[in-house]
Amino acid sequence: MLWILILTSGIQTKNFLNDLKSSKAFPLLLFFFLAFHGFSLFYTHSFIYGLSKFYGIIFNLILNILALRFIIVNFSNDIFKKVIEVILILGVILTLISASSGPFISFYDEAMQMKIFGIGLWSHVGFGRYMGFAFLVSLINLIYFDYFRKYNLEKLIFLISFAGLILSGLRSAIVCSVIISIAIILYSLKKKNISYIKIITFLIAGVLVLFAAAYFNNSLSILFTRFSQMFNVFNIKNLDDGAISTRLHIYKNSFELFLQNIFIGRGLGSYYDESLFVFTRGLKYPHNVLIEYSIELGSVGLLFILTLLIFIYKKISQINLILSFVFLYFVLLSMFSYSIPFQTGMFSFIAFISLEEENIKLIKDSISQK
Numbered sequence: 443m444l445w446i447l448i449l450t451s452g453i454q455t456k457n458f459l460n461d462l463k464s465s466k467a468f469p470l471l472l473f474f475f476l477a478f479h480g481f482s483l484f485y486t487h488s489f490i491y492g493l494s495k496f497y498g499i500i501f502n503l504i505l506n507i508l509a510l511r512f513i514i515v516n517f518s519n520d521i522f523k524k525v526i527e528v529i530l531i532l533g534v535i536l537t538l539i540s541a542s543s544g545p546f547i548s549f550y551d552e553a554m555q556m557k558i559f560g561i562g563l564w565s566h567v568g569f570g571r572y573m574g575f576a577f578l579v580s581l582i583n584l585i586y587f588d589y590f591r592k593y594n595l596e597k598l599i600f601l602i603s604f605a606g607l608i609l610s611g612l613r614s615a616i617v618c619s620v621i622i623s624i625a626i627i628l629y630s631l632k633k634k635n636i637s638y639i640k641i642i643t644f645l646i647a648g649v650l651v652l653f654a655a656a657y658f659n660n661s662l663s664i665l666f667t668r669f670s671q672m673f674n675v676f677n678i679k680n681l682d683d684g685a686i687s688t689r690l691h692i693y694k695n696s697f698e699l700f701l702q703n704i705f706i707g708r709g710l711g712s713y714y715d716e717s718l719f720v721f722t723r724g725l726k727y728p729h730n731v732l733i734e735y736s737i738e739l740g741s742v743g744l745l746f747i748l749t750l751l752i753f754i755y756k757k758i759s760q761i762n763l764i765l766s767f768v769f770l771y772f773v774l775l776s777m778f779s780y781s782i783p784f785q786t787g788m789f790s791f792i793a794f795i796s797l798e799e800e801n802i803k804l805i806k807d808s809i810s811q812k
Contacts (some may be wrong), residue, residue, distance in 0.1 A: 447520055454516045461515045467796035468511070472504060475792070478746060479710055479782075482604045483736040486709025487717075489725065495711045498783025506786050510793035517801055522808045526579060532575030532601050536569060539605030567779055570612025574619035575787060577603040578771055581623055582764055584644075585630050600644065614778035618686055625763065688723055689730075689778075695721040696733045700740075707740030710782075727781035734782055754791050761794065761805055 735743040772787035
């Protein structure tokens, strides 16, 4: 949908193409990003899966980076407001669907021989990651922008996004968004944008909304059970959570896998290799982007991703520190879930690299603090 808009937007598309021509660093970085991952296909131990991941990098990461770049290049206050509104409204819609469809569930499909997670048939991972993002955007909107201020809808949307995040049952998104929201609140307190009373009021209201939502779809007990299992990492005998035990297994054996091909790794997609089943338990990826890069692309890959993330963070911080908090949310998430081609939120911030000063000034002015 977004690309249909881009390709039919006339002068805006022209601005976008001119930006690609004038900004040498940005297209060069995208080319290097593709080439770096693509080169490993020549020595990968799992070519078919590696190729599918490479396709995912092209059609998921690169296209989304370019789409965000299009928005940034044609940036205006109206566009910025519409983007915020779409993010928040979508979060409300997804939360309402979640609350009406029942609690988070997982079940085993005998025919497919696989465990299926979801709210009904949803991916609770995708839903939870998005709701963590929507919750942070709603918090930032509440503190700095006040879109939907009429009838106090900005407060209602904030509470609904919080309820949606909790109802997702995705522990990584809940923990990461709470950490980042605390950082945002502390930063805002330092800048004297909000009061302690306002924070306490929001927290109390948020807890009430959570209990109300949990009452209607009976998800609170499931959530408590999932979180209580996190503390059993120190008591393995009582650990009855496949997701946690599998990750512990991955962390325990990842260094040995890394040592097998320490410099350039095993190649894109090679974490999914039948010969590594004893180490990986048949998982297609390790649910940690740093481990994934170190095993599949070696120490060179690990250096690449660390350098890229630091570079992105520095560029974003120069524009606005609040924006860097959102980026850090996606970085934290990448340590717990999904694979390289699906780290869209994190890699999309590449779009902020090598911007014209005019664009940077427009963004700064639009998201300047009150």
